[in-house]
Amino acid sequence: MSAPLLSIRDLAVEYRTGRGTVEAVRGVGFDVEPGRVTAVVGESGSGKSTVAQSVIGLLPPNGRIVRGEITLNERRLGETQLVGLSERRWRDLRGRCIGLIPQDPGNSLNPVQPIGKSISESLRIHGRPSREEVRDRVHALLEQVGIDDPIRRAKQYPHEFSGGMRQRVLIAAAIAGNPELIIADEPTSALDVTVQRTVLDLIDRLREETGTGVLFITHDLAVAADRADTVVVMRGGEVQESGPSARVLARPESAYTRQLMADAPSFGRLVTREPITVRARAETAIPGTGAGQGSAAAAEQVLEVRGLQQRFGRGADAFVAVDDVSFTVTRGTTHALVGESGSGKTTTGRAIAGFARPSAGSVRVFAAAEAAGGEGPGSGSGSRRGPGPAGGVQPGIEVTELRGRALREFRKTTQMVYQNPYGSLDPRLSVGQTLAEPLRNFGIGARREHEARVGQALELVALPRDFTHRRPRELSGGQRQRVAIARALILEPELVVLDEAVSALDVTVQAQILRLLAQLQQELGLSYVFISHDLAVVRQIADTVSVLQRGRQVEHGRTEQVFAQPQHPYTQRLIDAIPGASLASGHWQI
Numbered sequence: 001m002s003a004p005l006l007s008i009r010d011l012a013v014e015y016r017t018g019r020g021t022v023e024a025v026r027g028v029g030f031d032v033e034p035g036r037v038t039a040v041v042g043e044s045g046s047g048k049s050t051v052a053q054s055v056i057g058l059l060p061p062n063g064r065i066v067r068g069e070i071t072l073n074e075r076r077l078g079e080t081q082l083v084g085l086s087e088r089r090w091r092d093l094r095g096r097c098i099g100l101i102p103q104d105p106g107n108s109l110n111p112v113q114p115i116g117k118s119i120s121e122s123l124r125i126h127g128r129p130s131r132e133e134v135r136d137r138v139h140a141l142l143e144q145v146g147i148d149d150p151i152r153r154a155k156q157y158p159h160e161f162s163g164g165m166r167q168r169v170l171i172a173a174a175i176a177g178n179p180e181l182i183i184a185d186e187p188t189s190a191l192d193v194t195v196q197r198t199v200l201d202l203i204d205r206l207r208e209e210t211g212t213g214v215l216f217i218t219h220d221l222a223v224a225a226d227r228a229d230t231v232v233v234m235r236g237g238e239v240q241e242s243g244p245s246a247r248v249l250a251r252p253e254s255a256y257t258r259q260l261m262a263d264a265p266s267f268g269r270l271v272t273r274e275p276i277t278v279r280a281r282a283e284t285a286i287p288g289t290g291a292g293q294g295s296a297a298a299a300e301q302v303l304e305v306r307g308l309q310q311r312f313g314r315g316a317d318a319f320v321a322v323d324d325v326s327f328t329v330t331r332g333t334t335h336a337l338v339g340e341s342g343s344g345k346t347t348t349g350r351a352i353a354g355f356a357r358p359s360a361g362s363v364r365v366f367a368a369a370e371a372a373g374g375e376g377p378g379s380g381s382g383s384r385r386g387p388g389p390a391g392g393v394q395p396g397i398e399v400t401e402l403r404g405r406a407l408r409e410f411r412k413t414t415q416m417v418y419q420n421p422y423g424s425l426d427p428r429l430s431v432g433q434t435l436a437e438p439l440r441n442f443g444i445g446a447r448r449e450h451e452a453r454v455g456q457a458l459e460l461v462a463l464p465r466d467f468t469h470r471r472p473r474e475l476s477g478g479q480r481q482r483v484a485i486a487r488a489l490i491l492e493p494e495l496v497v498l499d500e501a502v503s504a505l506d507v508t509v510q511a512q513i514l515r516l517l518a519q520l521q522q523e524l525g526l527s528y529v530f531i532s533h534d535l536a537v538v539r540q541i542a543d544t545v546s547v548l549q550r551g552r553q554v555e556h557g558r559t560e561q562v563f564a565q566p567q568h569p570y571t572q573r574l575i576d577a578i579p580g581a582s583l584a585s586g587h588w589q590i
Contacts, residue, residue, distance in 0.1 A: 003073045004031035005213040006055065006181055011068035013050050013059065024050045024063070025237045030230070032181065035211040039228035039245070041221055041260070043506040044477060047237040052183050052217050056098050057082065057090040072097065074180050095122035099174035101167075101203075103186035108170055109158040115142075115169050116154030122176040141172040145202055163341055164195035168202065175206060182207075185217045192340045192533035193577040200227055219506035221264045222536065222580025225249050233257045263511035264580065265536040301366060302495055302527040303329040303352065304396070308361035310347050310551075321347045322358070323551040329495075329544070331368070332521065334528040336542035336559070338535055338574065343548040345531045349497045352529055353416040354399050354407055364396040367413050368494055368525075412442065415488035417481075419500035424484050425472040431458075431483055432468030438491050457486040461516060478509030482516070489520065497529045502537060514541055535578050539563055547571045 013025040025047040032038045040048040053059045055070055070082040074097045085093070094100070102108040109118050116138045123134050135154075142150035145168040158166055167187060174182055184203060188196040204227065207214055218224055224231050225245060232242040233254060240254040252258045310322040322344040329335040337345040350356040352363055402410050418424040425434055435457050436450040445453065455465040461482040472480055481501065488496055498517070502510045518541065520526055532538050538545060539559060546556040547568065554568040566572045 005034045006032040007071040009069045012066045016062045030232045032213045032215050034213050036229040037214040038230040039216040039224035040232045041224050042234035043508040046234040048217050048234050052185050096126045096177040099179035099182045101170050101174045101184040101187045119173045145172045181213050183215045197577040221260050226579050263507050265540045300331050301328050302331040304364045306362040309359045311359040325553045327546050332525050333543040334530050336530045336538040336545040339548035344551040349499050349531045353497045363399040366396045412491050414495045415493040416497040417484050417488050417501045427472050431470050457490045461486045495527045499531045
């Protein structure tokens with residue numbers, strides 16, 4: 001039996017921190033075979049990226065390998081022990097023997113350097129080809145990874161490429177030196193499902209054509225199920241179990257692997273939920289603002305979007321980001337907006353939340369107090385009444401007409417939670433200050449009451465009250481997102497727009513946040529507009545769905561109906577691209 005391409009044995013890595021030494025990886029061992037994919041899966045902090053950085057010699061300055069062996073069996077150089085290599089030897093190996101596809105295409109390409117030059121750097125480092133040879137090789141690589149018109153594209157800059165195209169450029173750079181081992185570190189985590197499938201298909205094709213071995217780092221067990229030959233499950237710096245994918249995923253031995261399987265949305269079953277009432281809102285709301293009126297408002301509409309259009313620019317050069325989108329959301333339910341990047345999802349969400357003024361159309365929000373016949377936020381100037389579904393008069397807040405104070409008051413009714421938990425919190429403020437800020441802005445309660453309200457908001461999202469003194473840098477991604485949700489809920493809104501609110505989280509934390517959102521919806525009668533490119537998550541959480549393509553709504557309806565019987569070819573392509581189909585279909589019996 002031939003030796004593996006990469007062999008890791010008893011690897012241990014530690015980091016020096018201000019609080020002492022932290023052992024991030026302990027006793028890790030596995031192999032990568034030529035022409036095959038080994039996937040290392042686990043939640044954030046499991047040590048999987050540390051292993052990848054160790055293999056390519058790119059640990060941060062405060063990290064070091066304290067024991068173990070990493071052996072590369074490369075055709076051109078033979079067996080090479082990677083631990084303890086000099087930087088000069090590493091420069092010879094990187095790019096030529098080991099290629100790296102990093103996670104974030106937005107931060108991995110030089111923004112002031114043409115694409116062609118970024119790809120050609122490896123060629124110049126590992127040889128002295130002529131300018132013409134480099135140019136021809138760059139064009140061939142761009143064509144190989146599926147980028148059309150490579151001569152023109154090589155002269156363009158990263159901002160002129162979509163996220164999927166930038167990821168293809170990174171793949172082209174990684175394979176420029178024909179390496180035998182490619183390390184793919186979360187290469188598709190920021191991509192929508194169709195682009196993700198395209199990129200993964202490209203990696204598979206290159207692997208089959210060249211016999212390259214792939215070390216695939218991912219938190220997405222569904223992707224590992226579809227693409228990997230071998231799966232290594234890590235937690236807390238240690239290997240929980242490893243082996244052939246079919247065995248590990250069909251008959252997991254570790255309780256942690258079984259939990260990952262249960263948390264992965266692609267493996268879940270569609271749950272049909274009935275609209276809930278807002279009765280619980282009066283009983284469980286954070287005291288202080290008197291929310292909870294309108295307890296009889298069961299199954300009433302909370303949002304109506306009609307003919308929404310958003311144009312950017314003027315005249316013939318205007319770009320239509322959203323074109324004639326219409327849907328309604330029933331109180332206490334979740335409506336999802338899905339589609340690829342650039343489909344108009346976020347633009348629609350911002351119009352609903354009052355952060356963008358659409359070019360045409362109507363966005364009307366119905367507060368529970370209004371549904372009961374009272375006066376809701378914004379019922380003064382800027383709101384209007386219009387015909388209801390039965391032809392009568394129905395109150396509502398016309399968001400597109402709100403200005404000044406009325407728009408400010410509207411924030412009490414509708415809040416927004418953003419995608420990036422690392423960028424949505426002010427690093428200068430403590431958690432307590434962040435949560436109290438909306439109360440201060442709206443003059444809700446005296447200062448002495450804010451502490452109690454903040455503590456209650458933290459308890460609502462299952463965080464300890466002593467988190468009030470922590471700064472964002474002291475929190476994990478999941479904890480930050482819980483704080484962002486608590487900040488949105490502290491004003492007791494009735495409608496929350498969640499813009500890719502779980503896409504930056506690993507599968508375990510993602511599952512925790514989704515369970516939290518479902519629990520809060522049941523307890524508080526919340527309504528959600530859930531924006532996502534992850535159809536597996538949408539299938540799990542949404543009652544109804546709108547499918548957007550290039551700004552137009554191509555399909556909408558109840559989630560189970562749209563997923564079971566998609567009517568539009570674009571919807572079918574999105575559904576077909578959901579990873580984890582082998583397990584979801586029962587191809588592997590667990």
